Amino acid sequence: MTTLKDLTRRSLRYLASLAALGLLALSALTPTTTEAAAPQVKTQAPGFYRMMLGEFEIAVLSDGTAPRQVDKIMSQPDQVRRALTDDHEALLVEISINTFLINTGRLILVDTGAGELFGPHSGGRLVANLRAAGYRPDQIDAILLTHIHGDHSGGLSIGGQRVFPNALVYVDRHDPDLWLSKAAEDAAAPERKTTFRQSHATVDPYVSAGKLRPFDGAGDLFPGIRAIPAYGHTPGHTAYMVESQDQRLLLWGDIIHLTEVQFAHPDVSIEYDVDSTAAVTTRKRLLAGRQRRLPGRGRPHFLSRNWPSSCRRRRPRTASASLHRAPIDPL
Ligand SMILES: [Zn+2]
Ligand SMILES: [Zn+2]
DSSP: OOOHHHHHHHHHHHHHHHHHHHHHHHHHHSOOGGGOSSOOOOOOOOOEEEEEETTEEEEEEEEEEEEEEHHHHBSSHHHHHHHHHHTTOOSEEEEEEEEEEEESSSEEEEOOOOTTTTOTTSSOOHHHHHHHTTOOGGGOOEEEOSOOSHHHHGGGEETTEESSTTOEEEEETHHHHHHTOHHHHHHSOGGGOHHHHHHHHHHHHHHHTTOEEEEOSSEEEETTEEEEEOTTSSTTOEEEEEEETTEEEEEOSSSOSOHHHHTTOTTOOBTTOSSHHHHHHHHHHHHHHHHHTSSSTTOOEEEOTTOOGGGOOOOOTHHHHHHHHSOOOOO
16 A cells, blocks of 8 residues: 555656756756867968069968067067057967078078077978968978077077078078177076077087178179078178069068057167167168158069967966076077
């Protein structure tokens, strides 16, 4: 005989089982991180941009970005903070590192990015993007350096081995005369020795192989490619004018570090300048040359090192703390 007490017990068990089912159903509807449909990828599309300049094909190849707290490394920090705030930009800027591949029949690469010098999360994407653009490192015939600094010459070598085994490396003589000089390194302040160490790690393998070709100031290096001295940021700082069929492209690195500030205020300098007074004079000279030719026929294209600005990304604020502990990595 079923008693009231039995019914109550059965009802309670039934309700308990419903509740358990309900909980199971709720948990099935609530996603957890371990049940994501697919893992996060955390990479971008290949970073290159191709264009024609007369008969030459140019590919801008991204080496990635490097975060810098720009108001800490540029003169006139109030000016820098105001300009970035007006543009709704953070002060921790992901600065783009770019290189340029010129296909004239020969393959000529301008700058090489940072290689492994800035660690696994800053720069170092050149070879991947070179391959994505359809080329191999061993196909590069010549490398023109705008100057010797970690983010421009750092990609020459990885682990002490030449990344571009068949390339001759061209650079204004003043730069290897400084950065490969033991006397200059010995005389440098401790916080200024980074570039000397990085230069030996990445340029020396080309010196040993007889592949370094220092040149002296202005001059034609290849048909359609001319070196233009831009001394100041480093003693051998150089821009390259590329010209084909009356179209001209001026390639530079570290003439403008921060477009938001230095186009309007070219007198703002950066602490990595070897000679900041000369660097400011050079910046004004090159910008004045650009303005004389805009607009009009023969107008040169400009590709600054901040291309593509739309691809900037921000890092968490904690990144700036580790930056301040790191040795100076010139940009
Ligand atoms: Zn530099
Ligand atoms: Zn730089």
